[in-house]
Amino acid sequence: MRPTASRLLNILVPVKRTIDYAVKIRVNPDQKGVDLNVKHSMNPFDEIAVEEAVRLREKLKDAVKSIKVVTIGGTKSQETLRTALAMGADSGIHVSLADSDPTPEPLGVAKALRAVIEREKAKTPVDLVILGKQAIDDDSSQTGQMLAGLLNWPQATFASKLVVDAEKKEANVTREIDGGLEELKCRLPLVVTTDLRLNEPRYASLPNIMKAKKKPIEKITPADLGVDLAPRLETLKVAEPPKRVGGGKVENVDQLIEKLKEAGITAVKA
Amino acid sequence: MPTPQASQATRHRVLALYKELHRLGRDYPDPTYNFHGKLRGLFEKNKNLTDPAEIEKAIKLGEYIRNETLALYSLRKYRHLKRMYPLDSKADPPS
Numbered sequence: 001m002r003p004t005a006s007r008l009l010n011i012l013v014p015v016k017r018t019i020d021y022a023v024k025i026r027v028n029p030d031q032k033g034v035d036l037n038v039k040h041s042m043n044p045f046d047e048i049a050v051e052e053a054v055r056l057r058e059k060l061k062d063a064v065k066s067i068k069v070v071t072i073g074g075t076k077s078q079e080t081l082r083t084a085l086a087m088g089a090d091s092g093i094h095v096s097l098a099d100s101d102p103t104p105e106p107l108g109v110a111k112a113l114r115a116v117i118e119r120e121k122a123k124t125p126v127d128l129v130i131l132g133k134q135a136i137d138d139d140s141s142q143t144g145q146m147l148a149g150l151l152n153w154p155q156a157t158f159a160s161k162l163v164v165d166a167e168k169k170e171a172n173v174t175r176e177i178d179g180g181l182e183e184l185k186c187r188l189p190l191v192v193t194t195d196l197r198l199n200e201p202r203y204a205s206l207p208n209i210m211k212a213k214k215k216p217i218e219k220i221t222p223a224d225l226g227v228d229l230a231p232r233l234e235t236l237k238v239a240e241p242p243k244r245v246g247g248g249k250v251e252n253v254d255q256l257i258e259k260l261k262e263a264g265i266t267a268v269k270a
Numbered sequence: 271m272p273t274p275q276a277s278q279a280t281r282h283r284v285l286a287l288y289k290e291l292h293r294l295g296r297d298y299p300d301p302t303y304n305f306h307g308k309l310r311g312l313f314e315k316n317k318n319l320t321d322p323a324e325i326e327k328a329i330k331l332g333e334y335i336r337n338e339t340l341a342l343y344s345l346r347k348y349r350h351l352k353r354m355y356p357l358d359s360k361a362d363p364p365s
Contacts (some may be wrong), residue, residue, distance in 0.1 A: 021350055022299065044351055136354075176357060196351050203340050206290045 007166050008065035009188075010124040011053045013089065014113055015046040015071050017080040018137040031237050042080045044201075045132025047087075048194040051201040052130055054088035056164055063166035066090050066124050070116055072109060072229070074099035078217060085212035086204035092217040095225065103138075108229040110146035115225035117151065126189060127169070133158055133193040144193035154186045157193040164188075280325055287332045288313055294339050299346060 019025065020039040027034055042050075050069065057064040069084040070093040071077045081092035095112055097104070104112070117126045134141035148155035156162075156173035160181065163172045169188040174181050176195045204212075222229050250256045288309070295305035316328045 021347060044347060136351075196348070196355060200344060200348065203344070206286070206293055 007063065007169070009056075009060070009063055009127045009164070009166050010065050010120070011056065011067045011128045011130065012113075012117065012120070012126045013046070013049050013053050013067065013069045013084065013130050014109070014143070015050065015069055015080050015084050016043045016132070016135050017041070017071065017073055017077045018043045018135050021136055027238050027240055031239060032235055033238055040076065042083050043132050043135045043137075045134060045136070045194050045196070046084075047132075047201040048196070048198050049130040049132050050084045050087050050089060051199050052162060052192075052194060053128075054202075055199060056128075056162070057088070060164065060166050068093060068120070068124070070095065070113065072104055072112055072222075073097055074101070081217055082209070082212055083204055085215045085217075086209040087202060088208075089215075091215055094217055094219045096219055096221060097229070101229070102231050104229040105231055105233060106138075106140045106142035107146055107232070108227065109143050110150055112222060112225055112227045112229065113143075113147050114150045115227050119225070128164070128171070128188060129153075129191045130162075131191070131193045133195055141193075144191055148191040151189075151191070153189050153191050155191040155193075156184050156186055158195040159192050160195045160197040162192060162198065276322070280322075280329075283329060284313075284325075284332075287329060287336065291332065291336055291339075294336065294343075297343060298339075299342075 017040050019034070019036070020041045021044055023038045025034050053064075053067045057067060067089045068091055069081055069089045071080050072095040073080075074097055076099075077096075078092075078094055081094060085092055093116060095116070113129070117129070120126055129144075129147065131144040131147070133144070135143075144157055145155060147153075156171070156175060158176045159173045160176045161172075161174035165171070171186050171188060171190055171192075173184045173186060173192060175184060176197065248259070250259060291309050292306065295309060298305045312332075316325075319325050319328060
């Protein structure tokens with residue numbers, strides 16, 4: 001039985017171009033930022049999000065109508081979209097900023113994403129937004145939550161398992177929380193953020209990268225969306241964490257006990 | 271004797287494999303390991319093979335190395351992320 005039109009899912013996956021995870025971060029001399037003249041790639045948690053969308057389609061087949069990826073940034077952000085398209089997304093939206101513009105903040109991103117979702121409502125209403133739980137550059141872990149709040153949609157964050165029932169328009173999400181796992185049943189439309197343990201992203205093979213060049217990327221501006229992405233926060237200072245003070249060696253057990261006493265650790269009564 | 275079409279198809283496979291491995295080699299984590307040099311050398315060594323069984327064996331080895339390299343990259347990334355974002359949020363941050 002082919003799924004009826006009302007039950008076809010449209011998935012939106014926002015992705016971010018961040019400094020590659022393997023790069024050693026260097027703070028700039030002015031202590032206002034880090035050296036950005038290094039290798040960049042898609043935020044690893046966003047790779048997991050794209051992978052999850054592609055796997056959903058492999059599982060639900062025709063029930064997934066479209067997988068769109070969206071990014072906000074300068075010209076090089078398009079490469080991130082191309083990687084996502086090579087992994088299996090259908091089309092991309094590039095909200096383009098000037099290369100000199102500062103990286104947008106989570107609230108700005110959430111507002112822009114809401115505007116994109118509003119824009120898509122007529123033709124391809126979004127049923128599921130899958131985001132990385134945080135970006136490895138700012139580690140805010142706010143965008144998904146803020147987006148859900150702005151849209152007034154349910155949210156399931158830090159997902160380690162996602163099962164979608166397209167017919168019922170429901171999802172069962174397992175979340176990683178302190179002390180274990182939590183299972184939620186949510187109605188669509190839904191915002192999900194991905195935890196590391198959700199899946200292992202595929203590598204975009206060369207043939208797929210070539211095929212992805214033909215997939216469409218729509219370019220729009222924040223003005224088109226009616227969103228102001230000017231930062232509201234001012235970075236006062238960026239510095240490296242203090243160097244860990246080395247441990248000392250002791251000669252015997254008595255010395256160890258002395259050092260522990262000096263540190264204020266008292267013996268437990270037997 | 272392989273047909274001209276078969277050797278064309280094989281040629282295409284070999285070239286595609288080479289390009290794929292070459293592109294992968296750009297991300298190799300150890301800068302002292304001469305990935306591209308070894309890649310070129312291994313392909314050149316086998317360039318005069320004619321027996322289809324031997325050619326297939328060589329291609330399979332190339333594909334094996336490609337899969338192993340991919341596994342290396344994804345494991346390395348996973349381990350790094352696991353260390354940086356531990357499940358137990360009360361654990362000490364890594365040094």
